[in-house]
Each structure stands twice: as C-alpha cells, then as structure tokens.
Amino acid sequence: MLIKSFVSSFALLQLGAARVQFLGIGIAGGDFGCEIDGSCPTGSTQLPLRSFNLGGGDGEGQMKHFSQDDGMNLFRLPISWQSLVNNQLGARLDASNLAKYDKLVQACLATGAHCMIDIHNFARWNGGIIGQGGPTDEQFVSLWTQLATKYAGSANIVFELMNEPHDLDVPTWAATCQKVITAIRSAGALKQMILLPGTNFDSAAHLVGSGSAQALMALTNPDGTTDNLLLDVHKYLDEDNSGTHAACVTNNTDAFGEVAAFLRQAGRKAIVSETGAAPAGSACMERFCEQNAFINANSDVFVGLVAWAAGSFDTSYILGLTPSQKNGKYVDNALATKCVVGTWLESSEFAPPAVSSASARASSSSAGGSGSSSAVATSPTTTQSTSVEVEGGVSTSESTVIEASTPTPAPTLTTTALVVSSGLPLPATVSETLAGLDAPNTVTGTIQTTATRNLVPGASATKSTVTSGGLSRAVSCRGGLVWFSAVVGFVATAGLF
Known part of the structure; x- marks a missing residue:
C-alpha cells in the first residue's frame, strides 16, 4: 500500500x-x-x-x-x-x-x-x-x-x-x-x-x-x-x-x-x-x-x-x-x-473547501509536530459511518472496516467533519481532512473515532452528519472536554480541545 x-x-x-x-x-x-x-x-x-x-x-x-x-x-x-x-x-x-x-x-x-x-x-x-x-x-x-x-x-x-x-x-x-x-x-x-x-x-x-x-x-x-x-x-x-x-x-x-x-x-x-x-x-x-x-x-x-x-x-x-x-x-x-x-x-455549516494535493504536500513539508495528521487514499465509492455516544460520563465508540475495490486512478480530496457543541462558553469544532493521494486499486483500512467528555450541567447535545466522497459520519455528544482521535488506514491522528 x-x-x-x-x-x-x-x-x-x-x-x-x-x-x-x-x-x-x-x-x-x-x-x-x-x-x-x-x-x-x-x-x-x-x-x-x-x-x-x-x-x-x-x-x-x-x-x-x-x-x-x-x-x-x-x-x-x-x-x-x-x-x-x-x-x-x-x-x-x-x-x-x-x-x-x-x-x-x-x-x-x-x-x-x-x-x-x-x-x-x-x-x-x-x-x-x-x-x-x-x-x-x-x-x-x-x-x-x-x-x-x-x-x-x-x-x-x-x-x-x-x-x-x-x-x-x-x-x-x-x-x-x-x-x-x-x-x-x-x-x-x-x-x-x-x-x-x-x-x-x-x-x-x-x-x-x-x-x-x-x-x-x-x-x-x-x-x-x-x-x-x-x-x-x-x-x-x-x-x-x-x-x-x-x-x-x-x-x-x-x-x-x-x-x-x-x-x-x-x-x-x-x-x-x-x-x-x-x-x-x-x-x-x-x-x-x-x-x-x-x-x-x-x-x-x-x-x-x-x-x-x-x-x-x-x-x-x-x-x-x-x-x-x-x-x-x-x-x-x-x-x-x-x-x-x-x-x-459553533462552526459554519459550510464545509471548508478542499486544498489541492500540491498544497497539501507543501503544508506537510512546513508544519510537522506531534499533532500533524496523516491519511491514506480511499476510494470515493467507499461508504462508512462512525458514531460516538457519550452519556453519563461514559464514552463508547464504533468503527467499521472500509473496503474499496473500485479502481481509483484519480482520487478526489474528501472532507469529513466532526462537530460537537455544548452549553459551555467555549463550544468546539473538530474537522479532519482525508486526501486521496496515489490510491492503489484496493484499499482496506479502519476509521475509528472515540470521544470522552466531562459532563457539565446544562450542556446540550448536538448532532452533525457530513458526507463527502462517499464517507459519512454522525456524532452525538454531551458535556465538557473532549479527546478526539481517529485511525485512518492504520495511520493515527489526534487532537485535544
């Protein structure tokens, strides 16, 4: 791969x-x-x-x-x-x-x-x-x-x-x-x-x-x-x-x-x-x-x-x-x-526009650091969903295996967004970008999302689903601080907010 x-x-x-x-x-x-x-x-x-x-x-x-x-x-x-x-x-x-x-x-x-x-x-x-x-x-x-x-x-x-x-x-x-x-x-x-x-x-x-x-x-x-x-x-x-x-x-x-x-x-x-x-x-x-x-x-x-x-x-x-x-x-x-x-x-309901592969590689060469994200190519025909439910301070997560068998000679950049808001003074938004770069004919991988929140009285639950390039995600969360992580094709990304 x-x-x-x-x-x-x-x-x-x-x-x-x-x-x-x-x-x-x-x-x-x-x-x-x-x-x-x-x-x-x-x-x-x-x-x-x-x-x-x-x-x-x-x-x-x-x-x-x-x-x-x-x-x-x-x-x-x-x-x-x-x-x-x-x-x-x-x-x-x-x-x-x-x-x-x-x-x-x-x-x-x-x-x-x-x-x-x-x-x-x-x-x-x-x-x-x-x-x-x-x-x-x-x-x-x-x-x-x-x-x-x-x-x-x-x-x-x-x-x-x-x-x-x-x-x-x-x-x-x-x-x-x-x-x-x-x-x-x-x-x-x-x-x-x-x-x-x-x-x-x-x-x-x-x-x-x-x-x-x-x-x-x-x-x-x-x-x-x-x-x-x-x-x-x-x-x-x-x-x-x-x-x-x-x-x-x-x-x-x-x-x-x-x-x-x-x-x-x-x-x-x-x-x-x-x-x-x-x-x-x-x-x-x-x-x-x-x-x-x-x-x-x-x-x-x-x-x-x-x-x-x-x-x-x-x-x-x-x-x-x-x-x-x-x-x-x-x-x-x-x-x-x-x-x-x-x-x-609350973040915009409009997805940020995709950047080109050339821009992505240019950013990669200059950013770095422990928080930088990585991705592998996935077929735009791939479909998967991940949900996260956090209730009573206990977090759960589900993950699905992505299998793409359709040839993708020119994969497109796809963007998915995870949106979590609450009654806190500082609601938060997290997004991740997946780039289809040099995809082989078949890609098999796992996308897994987990979240842990400290409950805060009066916090409200929100749910957002974003679909792009055949990838979709729905999230429902409550509470305060969140640890967000994702595994994409066995390459990890993480962030704390």
Missing part, C-alpha cells in the same frame, strides 16, 4: 479547537472622512461616543453588547492621524482630541476585551507617503512613541501601525515599520501585539505576491525576537476588494489559504483585522460564512478576526453590522449572528 503523509491546511487536529482566539468588530467613526490619499478632515470625525454625550454612535453600548452577549473579545477603534494631532503634522498629541478618543479606548478596555488602536491613514498624510516623500519616518515614530507611552501599562492594547497602505515601495515601508516597532517597545510597551500591514491595501490576495509578507516578517523587536509581531490582513468579498459593492463574488479562501501557507512555513501568525460583506442577499451570507469558517479553521496561524463594521454607522450602511435596538436591548443582524458569531462559536 502506498501511503503519503498529509497535513491539513486547516491544522485542526494540531490545534484542537478550530476557532480564532480573538473575535470582534470595528467600532467605526474616528475614521469618517478619511480618503485613500490620507486626507482626513477632522470635521468629518464621528467618534462613537453617544454614551458620553459627544455624538456619533453608541460605541460603549455596542461593545458591552458584543462582549457580554456574543463573547467578542477584540474591538478595532479607528482614528485619523490628523485628529490625534489636531492637523499639526509632527506635533504633540492634542490633549482635547486624545481625551475624546481615550474615552472610547477606556470603554473598550472596561469590557475586558483587547482594543486595537488603528491609525486609519493609508500610510499617508494629505497625499504624501510616509517615509517616501511625505511625512518623515521621525514624524510617524513620534506619533507612535506618544501613543505607546500612554498605553504601555495596558496589556490589552493592540497597536495596528496603519490601515491599508498602498502604492508604495515595500522595502522602504518595512524599514519605516521597523523604526516604529523599536520606538513602541522602547516606550515601555513591551508585550502588546503590534500589527504589520502590507501594500495593496493590506489585501490577503497580495500580501505574499507583493513581497510584503516576507519583508514584514523579517522585522524584529529590539531584542531580536519576533514575539507579538503579527501580520495584518484585510480582504473584502466584492468585485474590487473595496467593500463598496453589495454583491459578493468570492469567499476569499484561496487568498487566505495562500497567507496561511506562508505563515505556517514561516512559523508566524496574523490577525485578520478588517473584512466584511453586505448583510443582504444569500450569496453574501453563504460566502461570508464560508470565509470566516475557513479563517477559524486555520486558527493555528490566524489569531483573530475583526469584521467591519459598527460604531457610528447606522443599520443602513452597506457593510453594516451595527446592532438594532429592541425592547431596550441590542440585537445583531443576521450576518453578524450567522457569519461572525456563528462561525466562531
């Missing part, structure tokens, strides 16, 4: 739980009026500070709702460079404007979430590119030195150096970012996450090809480490990645898959700090859910996912995730409920 090692690009078994660590929403308003040339009229700013009688949306109330009702733990707080320095390039932070922005930051920190400071200027100031004919590196460093000094004592602050740079020289931009990293750490902000954005509007589709990812991952902290230096990733689903069209033409899994493969090979991580889709229409609902399920499934390299946007946007905004109010309480729209929160807490 010819067996080839295969590491799923989703790396779910290695991770245990297939979901990102941080989930959140952009609380917009401080960015209002900003154009892609870096012009941001301060008169257009609408910080979402209605709770403080300062106008804009109810950012404080929204963040409380998202954190308490949805479990979100990361909020992105955009602000323009012009606002922070009251239109005086190179000046000290304006005390009055900073105080207003800090009210939003403190409201965010009060939820217990991580709070992302996002300078929303497209690597520019009124048309000039930072360090490339526009503002000097020293002026940009001054901005971040002051911000880092102010928030150095807040472990939950995340520094997003710049929103969506574009049309710039990548090596020069990377050198600018290195100066800012050094300044932030030297100001005493030693442990906070720093997000590093690339050119082409930080698009997942171009981060690798443009050389941005490679250049940014070469940057270091002053001590030479790369701890908490993460790649910043954006991507929309519309025709030109602008987030201005209602139609969703892609689920972006190819683009995010390319970034995930790069990160895995480099041994680094990223945060998807901006992505969004129009709430109306079944195509957007389906594709946005598929995208976010894919990002969660690749949570070994994607640390967080932040959707765009709420804050000072009203509910009619084309990408609006601003909750409506009903009986004095905030209520999420369907897109937020299903595709943002739903794919995080």
Whole structure:
C-alpha cells in the first residue's frame, strides 16, 4: 500500500479547537472622512461616543453588547492621524482630541476585551507617503512613541501601525515599520501585539505576491525576537476588494489559504483585522460564512478576526453590522449572528473547501509536530459511518472496516467533519481532512473515532452528519472536554480541545 503523509491546511487536529482566539468588530467613526490619499478632515470625525454625550454612535453600548452577549473579545477603534494631532503634522498629541478618543479606548478596555488602536491613514498624510516623500519616518515614530507611552501599562492594547497602505515601495515601508516597532517597545510597551500591514491595501490576495509578507516578517523587536509581531490582513468579498459593492463574488479562501501557507512555513501568525460583506442577499451570507469558517479553521496561524463594521454607522450602511435596538436591548443582524458569531462559536455549516494535493504536500513539508495528521487514499465509492455516544460520563465508540475495490486512478480530496457543541462558553469544532493521494486499486483500512467528555450541567447535545466522497459520519455528544482521535488506514491522528 502506498501511503503519503498529509497535513491539513486547516491544522485542526494540531490545534484542537478550530476557532480564532480573538473575535470582534470595528467600532467605526474616528475614521469618517478619511480618503485613500490620507486626507482626513477632522470635521468629518464621528467618534462613537453617544454614551458620553459627544455624538456619533453608541460605541460603549455596542461593545458591552458584543462582549457580554456574543463573547467578542477584540474591538478595532479607528482614528485619523490628523485628529490625534489636531492637523499639526509632527506635533504633540492634542490633549482635547486624545481625551475624546481615550474615552472610547477606556470603554473598550472596561469590557475586558483587547482594543486595537488603528491609525486609519493609508500610510499617508494629505497625499504624501510616509517615509517616501511625505511625512518623515521621525514624524510617524513620534506619533507612535506618544501613543505607546500612554498605553504601555495596558496589556490589552493592540497597536495596528496603519490601515491599508498602498502604492508604495515595500522595502522602504518595512524599514519605516521597523523604526516604529523599536520606538513602541522602547516606550515601555513591551508585550502588546503590534500589527504589520502590507501594500495593496493590506489585501490577503497580495500580501505574499507583493513581497510584503516576507519583508514584514523579517522585522524584529529590539531584542531580536519576533514575539507579538503579527501580520495584518484585510480582504473584502466584492468585485474590487473595496467593500463598496453589495454583491459578493468570492469567499476569499484561496487568498487566505495562500497567507496561511506562508505563515505556517514561516512559523508566524496574523490577525485578520478588517473584512466584511453586505448583510443582504444569500450569496453574501453563504460566502461570508464560508470565509470566516475557513479563517477559524486555520486558527493555528490566524489569531483573530475583526469584521467591519459598527460604531457610528447606522443599520443602513452597506457593510453594516451595527446592532438594532429592541425592547431596550441590542440585537445583531443576521450576518453578524450567522457569519461572525456563528462561525466562531459553533462552526459554519459550510464545509471548508478542499486544498489541492500540491498544497497539501507543501503544508506537510512546513508544519510537522506531534499533532500533524496523516491519511491514506480511499476510494470515493467507499461508504462508512462512525458514531460516538457519550452519556453519563461514559464514552463508547464504533468503527467499521472500509473496503474499496473500485479502481481509483484519480482520487478526489474528501472532507469529513466532526462537530460537537455544548452549553459551555467555549463550544468546539473538530474537522479532519482525508486526501486521496496515489490510491492503489484496493484499499482496506479502519476509521475509528472515540470521544470522552466531562459532563457539565446544562450542556446540550448536538448532532452533525457530513458526507463527502462517499464517507459519512454522525456524532452525538454531551458535556465538557473532549479527546478526539481517529485511525485512518492504520495511520493515527489526534487532537485535544
């Protein structure tokens, strides 16, 4: 029997739980009026500070709702460079404007979430590119030195150096970012996450090809480490990645898959700090859910996912995730409920798309580790099922022998999914991917699944059946922690979550 090692690009078994660590929403308003040339009229700013009688949306109330009702733990707080320095390039932070922005930051920190400071200027100031004919590196460093000094004592602050740079020289931009990293750490902000954005509007589709990812991952902290230096990733689903069209033409899994493969090979991580889709229409609902399920499934390299946007946007905004109010309480729209929160807490009902054999082998060469999964080829005509019942703290398992006698000269990739949810704060999802690689005419093997759960009062049972390539599985479980293992053609995979 010819067996080839295969590491799923989703790396779910290695991770245990297939979901990102941080989930959140952009609380917009401080960015209002900003154009892609870096012009941001301060008169257009609408910080979402209605709770403080300062106008804009109810950012404080929204963040409380998202954190308490949805479990979100990361909020992105955009602000323009012009606002922070009251239109005086190179000046000290304006005390009055900073105080207003800090009210939003403190409201965010009060939820217990991580709070992302996002300078929303497209690597520019009124048309000039930072360090490339526009503002000097020293002026940009001054901005971040002051911000880092102010928030150095807040472990939950995340520094997003710049929103969506574009049309710039990548090596020069990377050198600018290195100066800012050094300044932030030297100001005493030693442990906070720093997000590093690339050119082409930080698009997942171009981060690798443009050389941005490679250049940014070469940057270091002053001590030479790369701890908490993460790649910043954006991507929309519309025709030109602008987030201005209602139609969703892609689920972006190819683009995010390319970034995930790069990160895995480099041994680094990223945060998807901006992505969004129009709430109306079944195509957007389906594709946005598929995208976010894919990002969660690749949570070994994607640390967080932040959707765009709420804050000072009203509910009619084309990408609006601003909750409506009903009986004095905030209520999420369907897109937020299903595709943002739903794919995080319960996993998407859409199966992640298969990766090619070439991608699988590339992942295999770079991942490794005790949690990596392996598989052997099985015929797509093979049929088997496995059930797991856990009651009263006692687990049982059943297994069946798979026999395939039909020739399979070009086997297809098949995916099965095991889904377990409960009343716990952290429901879990596990998936495994079986690759049909170089299958002989006959394959005989065993697939066996076992699960052990510690019962928790109030936990609910769920059941999911997924069939792909003739393989099906149904699972029903209750309780808390699960040990999941599978044996495929005598090659074992395992994960704990």
